[in-house]
Amino acid sequence: MATRSRYLNTLFAGYALIAPPLIILVLLIFYPAGQAIVRTVMTDQEVGITAGLTLDRYFNFFADPIARSNLWFTIWVTVVTTALLFLVCFPLSLYLRFSNSRIAGIVQVLALFPLFVPGVILAFALIRYLGPRGTVDTFLRIVFNYTGFVTPYLKPSGIIFALVWDHIPFTVLVLTAGLRQVEDSVIEAARDVGASGLRVFFQIVLPLIQRPLLIVFCLNMIGIFGSFTIPYLLGPAAPQMMGVYMQQTFTDYLDRSGAETQAVLSFLICSVIGALYVRTVTRRRGERA
Amino acid sequence: MPTLDLINLRKQFGSVTNPVVAVNDLNINVADGEFLCILGPSGCGKSTALRMVAGFEEPSGGDVQIDQQSIVNMPPNKRPTAMVFQKYTLWPHMKVYDNIAFGLKLRHLPKNQIDQEVQASLELVGLGKYGDRYPAQLSGGEQQRVAIARALVLKPKILLLDEPFSNLDALLRVRLREELRQIQRNLKITAVFVTHDQEEALSLADRIAVMSKGELQQLDKPATIYARPKTLFVADFIGAMNMLDGEVSGGVVKVGNQRLPAPAECVAAPAKIAIRPEDVTVTQTGEGAWHGRITQVSDLGHYRKVFVQSPDLGMLKLYLPKSVEVNDGEMITFKPTRFLIFQGPLPPFEVKL
Numbered sequence: 001m002a003t004r005s006r007y008l009n010t011l012f013a014g015y016a017l018i019a020p021p022l023i024i025l026v027l028l029i030f031y032p033a034g035q036a037i038v039r040t041v042m043t044d045q046e047v048g049i050t051a052g053l054t055l056d057r058y059f060n061f062f063a064d065p066i067a068r069s070n071l072w073f074t075i076w077v078t079v080v081t082t083a084l085l086f087l088v089c090f091p092l093s094l095y096l097r098f099s100n101s102r103i104a105g106i107v108q109v110l111a112l113f114p115l116f117v118p119g120v121i122l123a124f125a126l127i128r129y130l131g132p133r134g135t136v137d138t139f140l141r142i143v144f145n146y147t148g149f150v151t152p153y154l155k156p157s158g159i160i161f162a163l164v165w166d167h168i169p170f171t172v173l174v175l176t177a178g179l180r181q182v183e184d185s186v187i188e189a190a191r192d193v194g195a196s197g198l199r200v201f202f203q204i205v206l207p208l209i210q211r212p213l214l215i216v217f218c219l220n221m222i223g224i225f226g227s228f229t230i231p232y233l234l235g236p237a238a239p240q241m242m243g244v245y246m247q248q249t250f251t252d253y254l255d256r257s258g259a260e261t262q263a264v265l266s267f268l269i270c271s272v273i274g275a276l277y278v279r280t281v282t283r284r285r286g287e288r289a
Numbered sequence: 290m291p292t293l294d295l296i297n298l299r300k301q302f303g304s305v306t307n308p309v310v311a312v313n314d315l316n317i318n319v320a321d322g323e324f325l326c327i328l329g330p331s332g333c334g335k336s337t338a339l340r341m342v343a344g345f346e347e348p349s350g351g352d353v354q355i356d357q358q359s360i361v362n363m364p365p366n367k368r369p370t371a372m373v374f375q376k377y378t379l380w381p382h383m384k385v386y387d388n389i390a391f392g393l394k395l396r397h398l399p400k401n402q403i404d405q406e407v408q409a410s411l412e413l414v415g416l417g418k419y420g421d422r423y424p425a426q427l428s429g430g431e432q433q434r435v436a437i438a439r440a441l442v443l444k445p446k447i448l449l450l451d452e453p454f455s456n457l458d459a460l461l462r463v464r465l466r467e468e469l470r471q472i473q474r475n476l477k478i479t480a481v482f483v484t485h486d487q488e489e490a491l492s493l494a495d496r497i498a499v500m501s502k503g504e505l506q507q508l509d510k511p512a513t514i515y516a517r518p519k520t521l522f523v524a525d526f527i528g529a530m531n532m533l534d535g536e537v538s539g540g541v542v543k544v545g546n547q548r549l550p551a552p553a554e555c556v557a558a559p560a561k562i563a564i565r566p567e568d569v570t571v572t573q574t575g576e577g578a579w580h581g582r583i584t585q586v587s588d589l590g591h592y593r594k595v596f597v598q599s600p601d602l603g604m605l606k607l608y609l610p611k612s613v614e615v616n617d618g619e620m621i622t623f624k625p626t627r628f629l630i631f632q633g634p635l636p637p638f639e640v641k642l
Contacts, residue, residue: 183377190391192365192440193392194367194395208380
């Protein structure tokens with residue numbers, strides 16, 4: 001009996017610990033999200049008519065050229081930014097993992113610095129720096145008498161530039177952590193049997209950091225797809241990224257159900273990537289010790 | 290036939306102003322088919338020396354030659370050496386077969402030849418049916434066997450082993466050691482084995498190179514290393530040894546209240562007297578007999594280890610045959626039968642009584 005009551009106590013303590021976050025999660029996130037999803041596929045309720053199922057709102061979304069171009073634009077920015085992030089962060093992470101020099105410490109601090117800069121400050125700093133009559137423009141005018149500087153401000157390149165900068169620390173952190181899991185002797189063993197540096201990278205290092213690579217890929221994609229502050233402050237008036245578009249639909253056009261439809265669509269796209277992430281994190285536990 | 294020569298090999302870490310010498314002026318020659326152990330405490334430079342042969346460390350000076358050809362300018366992937374590492378050595382994303390086949394594929398061998406050689410090397414280490422498994426599905430001992438197979442399959446001129454068994458439990462270590470020795474004998478491959486475990490070195494090696502603080506102390510056959518250590522360090526490091534302070538004068542060496550004969554070549558100066566625990570014989574009281582009280586007796590199978598507290602020499606360790614009756618707390622009288630006299634950096638004088 002004593003062991004049974006102790007077992008029940010432990011069980012109760014366990015549930016008590018997870019209850020508060022679970023309740024908040026259900027009441028404030030899952031329930032309203034579920035409600036919103038249901039609302040997007042229901043006809044409007046009017047007096048005397050029962051609501052029925054419909055996909056009209058989604059047809060309307062894809063019938064609207066502005067909505068379509070905003071969605072494509074968001075996907076395009078997400079893909080380009082993610083690709084650029086890998087191009088920038090992979091060499092950086094390899095350097096940080098394999099270099100023993102003192103400069104590596106400084107590079108690491110610089111790479112992690114954006115982590116401590118709020119997005120809104122970063123956006124305004126870039127406006128002041130790269131905007132019209134900003135630091136770079138002024139410098140080129142005064143020093144080289146060059147007036148042809150084209151600012152990325154209010155252009156897609158402005159968003160991409162800032163988003164890359166903003167996501168470097170997270171990407172570098174995860175990649176270097178992944179690379180540090182690859183033991184020196186694992187690499188040396190490959191060199192020892194005759195593999196060149198490139199072969200070691202592609203056949204040993206890359207497969208071994210597959211998981212951190214996919215994790216950083218998924219989380220970056222989702223974060224960039226849903227970004228708001230940077231595209232809102234630095235992006236063009238059209239096309240817009242989905243975050244900005246939703247905000248405008250909701251507050252400027254007062255079209256609540258339109259904004260909800262956009263939100264559910266964005267959520268569906270991100271959940272595909274999310275599923276890939278979950279699969280990456282949970283699979284093949286048994287294969288490696 | 291493959292020989293390995295380390296010539297004035299030197300490795301220095303740290304800055305120019307504050308250098309740390311890891312390997313200093315190391316000269317070792319390994320004959321064809323020889324099994325050489327580099328033995329020393331951790332930090333003595335033995336692994337650094339091996340890594341310079343494999344190509345993972347660049348020498349600060351000196352040369353490494355295989356068959357009289359210098360290899361120091363070759364990257365590790367071009368050297369005719371293969372190494373077995375201490376741990377984390379297999380590639381976890383590849384099956385055992387692919388781990389072993391990796392080097393052969395790099396050499397563009399035909400598929401059926403790769404299959405044959407991988408299978409042959411797996412059989413060699415007794416894991417013929419393990420090709421389809423992932424490293425994580427193997428025990429530590431099996432993983433190291435695969436690592437050995439992976440090194441041997443490339444038919445290297447020199448096999449290098451960097452404490453390959455130190456992460457395994459004692460029984461397995463002894464078994465793998467014997468298997469490795471057998472494989473090495475059968476293949477007649479030249480091998481260099483780094484270890485801090487003297488028992489491992491004594492049982493495996495044709496010759497042992499004892500290192501301390503980056504320098505070679507002695508390079509000899511195991512029996513010679515044990516019986517005639519050249520330096521105080523080797524005397525103390527290999528096997529058990531009673532080290533006593535003595536003073537040489539006029540053909541005798543004074544140890545505590547005892548006098549032992551000393552060769553005429555000994556200079557009149559302080560000396561260290563080294564007596565192996567087994568180089569004593571129990572005697573009757575009388576002229577030249579040492580005595581002390583037994584403080585501890587351990588039965589070690591075919592002999593007994595006895596600690597004796599001597600009034601003037603301190604604690605001594607003796608290995609006595611089972612035929613001698615000894616008990617805790619009793620007085621015992623004994624005599625050394627053989628000892629070494631160390632004076633300064635010179636090789637010691639051996640005295641047999």
